[in-house]
Amino acid sequence: MYLSTLLLSLSATTLALPSTPRRACTSYRTVSDPGFYASASIPTADFPDDPPYFENQILEFQPIFSSSSKCTLFGNFERGFPVRVSGNAATKLNVFQRRSSTDKKLVGTFAALALDKKGTTTDIVSSPIATFKCSEGTVFEFQVAVSGAGSWASIAFEEDAASGFSVLAC
16 A cells, blocks of 8 residues: 555656756857868978978857857758869868967868769768867867878868858757
């Protein structure tokens, strides 16, 4: 008798507990220019004294968040999105989070996009790059990852509402 009453009251208490609310997430696009361009080259063995060349893309985001919010940087590209690439190396991107022009930390990579002969993406891509504590004025630097003498690559595109890089704040 006591056991069935206890079990009945425990199950009623469990049913009466409020459900845990899901944290709302908001996606933010860059506040930087929508044009994205990055390139890199490593000199050939014929020019060993020449330094490597990098032209990196800087993107800034202004997420609105609470003190406990986590942010995730994503690369999102719709199928058929036009991308201009050139070079003899894959256009994989190293991604750095910047605190100043000299203080940056590698936080992830973004793999080269699969493109058709017309230079458009062949599939939908939604790839998380890095998760971090949200902060105002979050800045990332994108650098083409090349290695080996004589390797070079560049990537360029115009971000739009559906394709490019974004930060998800939760």
